[in-house]
Amino acid sequence: MSTTVAPEVRPSDETRADAASARRTPRRTRRHRNSPLRPRKSVAFTLMMSIFVIYSLVPLAWLVINATKTQSGLVSSFGLWFDDDFVLFQNIWETLTYRDGIFVRWFGNTLLYVVLGAGGATLLATLAGYGLAKFRFTGRRAIFAVVLGAIAVPGTALAVPTFLMFSQLGLTNTPWAIIIPSLISPFGLYLIWVYAVDSVPTELLEAARMDGAGEFRTFFTISIRLLAPGIVTVLLFTVVATWNNYFLPLIMLSDPTWYPLTVGLNQWNAQATGVGAQPIYNLVITGSLLTIIPIVVAFLGLQRFWQSGLSAGSVKQ
Amino acid sequence: MTTTSPPTQLAAPTEPRARRSRTRNRSEWKGLAFVAPFLIVFLLVFIAPVVYSVYLSLFREQLIGGNAFVGLDNYLALLADPQFWEGFGRVVLFLLVQVPIMLGLALVAALAIDSARLHASGFFRIVIFLPYAVPAVVAVLMWGFIYGDNFGLAANLNDWLGSEVVTPFARNWILVSIGNIVTWEFVGYNMLIFYSALRVIPTDLYEAAELDGAGPMRVITGIKLPALRGAIVIATIFSIIGSFQLFNEPNILRTLAPNIITTYFTPNMYAYNLSFAGQQYNASATVAIVMGLITAVIAYVVQLRGSRKEER
Numbered sequence: 001m002s003t004t005v006a007p008e009v010r011p012s013d014e015t016r017a018d019a020a021s022a023r024r025t026p027r028r029t030r031r032h033r034n035s036p037l038r039p040r041k042s043v044a045f046t047l048m049m050s051i052f053v054i055y056s057l058v059p060l061a062w063l064v065i066n067a068t069k070t071q072s073g074l075v076s077s078f079g080l081w082f083d084d085d086f087v088l089f090q091n092i093w094e095t096l097t098y099r100d101g102i103f104v105r106w107f108g109n110t111l112l113y114v115v116l117g118a119g120g121a122t123l124l125a126t127l128a129g130y131g132l133a134k135f136r137f138t139g140r141r142a143i144f145a146v147v148l149g150a151i152a153v154p155g156t157a158l159a160v161p162t163f164l165m166f167s168q169l170g171l172t173n174t175p176w177a178i179i180i181p182s183l184i185s186p187f188g189l190y191l192i193w194v195y196a197v198d199s200v201p202t203e204l205l206e207a208a209r210m211d212g213a214g215e216f217r218t219f220f221t222i223s224i225r226l227l228a229p230g231i232v233t234v235l236l237f238t239v240v241a242t243w244n245n246y247f248l249p250l251i252m253l254s255d256p257t258w259y260p261l262t263v264g265l266n267q268w269n270a271q272a273t274g275v276g277a278q279p280i281y282n283l284v285i286t287g288s289l290l291t292i293i294p295i296v297v298a299f300l301g302l303q304r305f306w307q308s309g310l311s312a313g314s315v316k317q
Numbered sequence: 318m319t320t321t322s323p324p325t326q327l328a329a330p331t332e333p334r335a336r337r338s339r340t341r342n343r344s345e346w347k348g349l350a351f352v353a354p355f356l357i358v359f360l361l362v363f364i365a366p367v368v369y370s371v372y373l374s375l376f377r378e379q380l381i382g383g384n385a386f387v388g389l390d391n392y393l394a395l396l397a398d399p400q401f402w403e404g405f406g407r408v409v410l411f412l413l414v415q416v417p418i419m420l421g422l423a424l425v426a427a428l429a430i431d432s433a434r435l436h437a438s439g440f441f442r443i444v445i446f447l448p449y450a451v452p453a454v455v456a457v458l459m460w461g462f463i464y465g466d467n468f469g470l471a472a473n474l475n476d477w478l479g480s481e482v483v484t485p486f487a488r489n490w491i492l493v494s495i496g497n498i499v500t501w502e503f504v505g506y507n508m509l510i511f512y513s514a515l516r517v518i519p520t521d522l523y524e525a526a527e528l529d530g531a532g533p534m535r536v537i538t539g540i541k542l543p544a545l546r547g548a549i550v551i552a553t554i555f556s557i558i559g560s561f562q563l564f565n566e567p568n569i570l571r572t573l574a575p576n577i578i579t580t581y582f583t584p585n586m587y588a589y590n591l592s593f594a595g596q597q598y599n600a601s602a603t604v605a606i607v608m609g610l611i612t613a614v615i616a617y618v619v620q621l622r623g624s625r626k627e628e629r
Contacts, residue, residue, distance in 0.1 A: 046436045049429050053444050059459045074468040128355035135348025150363050160592045160601050161366035181362045215347045244452035246565055262454040270572045288455040299450045
């Protein structure tokens with residue numbers, strides 16, 4: 001890297017704003033603790049970056065607005081504003097009761113796959129990541145290399161043979177066909193491994209050993225608490241992956257009563273085309289909204305934990 | 318398991334640093350015990366299917382003689398298959414255009430949020446990351462409706478303009494439309510990878526830069542970007558894998574644009590349709606193996622290049 005780049009000259013209006021705010025608060029205390037040069041906040045820059053926020057939110061706003069419209073209102077009104085008749089609650093009711101409440105069934109299936117799949121994946125990844133980080137044993141390097149290599153294996157390379165294998169075992173069209181493959185998260189293992197190296201002091205483990213505590217007891221009483229932010233981060237990612245899983249259930253399940261929400265919604269969408277088409281776009285849209293609400297809530301609710309996980313992992317000094 | 322007083326009380330670092338062989342022997346099987354549950358399931362759902370895939374790709378269902386070993390015939394047939402190459406070319410094009418745009422945007426967002434010049438940077442971080450939580454199916458349905466001529470924003474825009482200007486489902490635009498959906502889904506995820514890497518930069522580096530009178534741009538080029546190298550390599554590898562695996566978005570959009578999106582639009586869709594529509598499991602497994610090999614080789618090359626630069 002060259003070392004001759006001249007320091008950037010700031011735009012004049014920002015400099016003036018900086019000077020003004022500096023005059024008002026002569027000595028700024030460490031308000032922006034992590035900021036490199038303690039720069040002042042800029043309204044112009046914030047507005048410019050708002051394009052990202054708008055881009056992220058417009059489709060979601062579209063979804064919310066259009067979940068309040070009737071099937072005919074969808075066509076006749078402008079996409080980013082409300083129609084005259086507001087039928088959100090009728091839409092929700094219709095979504096939940098359509099075909100004897102199949103949507104509720106799909107919702108329950110998704111929950112089942114998330115609790116067992118993502119929960120199990122987090123547990124296995126945590127145990128294994130911790131084991132790889134804190135113990136020296138033969139084959140450790142090899143295991144790590146194989147698991148990391150597994151991140152690069154494309155989904156279909158596995159999906160088709162997994163399907164064939166599972167059908168020989170009689171597991172297709174059962175919840176196990178979704179849960180068992182969800183139990184493995186190579187990326188989760190990697191995260192915990194990296195996290196455990198720094199956050200669980202080896203001296204602490206050795207002290208516990210000296211004290212005669214078994215390894216698993218030490219793990220479940222001490223290490224798991226130190227790993228908590230990392231675990232929540234992995235849990236978040238595995239929950240998102242399982243909640244959003246589409247390809248695997250699409251292949252494994254042919255019986256709609258075991259569908260998760262994702263496959264079910266797409267089936268509703270597909271039913272609008274073809275012979276004997278029955279467009280129920282208002283239900284597809286409302287169903288989509290209902291599908292993302294729990295995951296978004298979980299996401300925002302866990303925010304404090306996973307963000308502390310990220311920053312705790314980053315405090316190295 | 319023995320019961321003792323809470324071991325936390327003994328946390329004082331009186332333990333000598335030297336590692337003794339007794340500890341090593343102990344940890345030999347204890348460590349394996351921690352890894353074993355993962356490894357067993359991993360063997361079942363990762364290793365076994367890969368082995369089975371390789372097996373399938375070496376056999377072929379024949380009219381006479383049933384399932385017969387054919388050596389590399391399936392591979393030769395695939396390499397001569399124009400439908401496979403069409404799909405492959407499409408994902409390579411997608412990779413070369415969409416991935417740099419997405420990672421560039423993610424980098425800008427991460428640097429902006431880390432710069433401390435944004436008001437409400439926490440809000441920015443969570444909102445930009447939010448689409449990652451939206452299931453691919455819902456994301457594609459949403460964007461698909463927005464693109465649509467029926468009740469989408471594209472239709473509204475065309476009505477307003479009085480002509481068919483915006484046609485996301487046209488043959489020339491479909492890949493751009495898919496690229497937009499993928500970018501929307503994953504910008505925040507990559508932003509978060511970059512942002513976490515930026516947070517690990519020790520503050521004394523910044524203090525040193527400040528003493529040297531370095532401006533914000535100089536800090537970015539001199540400190541932040543070099544520190545991001547590892548994260549960029551990781552994000553690039555994940556994006557390459559994602560591009561080669563492209564399936565959900567085109568497959569779901571197929572309902573809305575059945576004439577444009579073929580059954581062999583991407584290699585992954587080809588593999589899926591070969592086995593689930595055509596029952597050609599051997600050919601399907603061959604596609605999967607070939608794509609797996611190509612992905613692994615490219616990911617490896619990217620990693621090598623990335624780490625070599627890091628050492629310099």
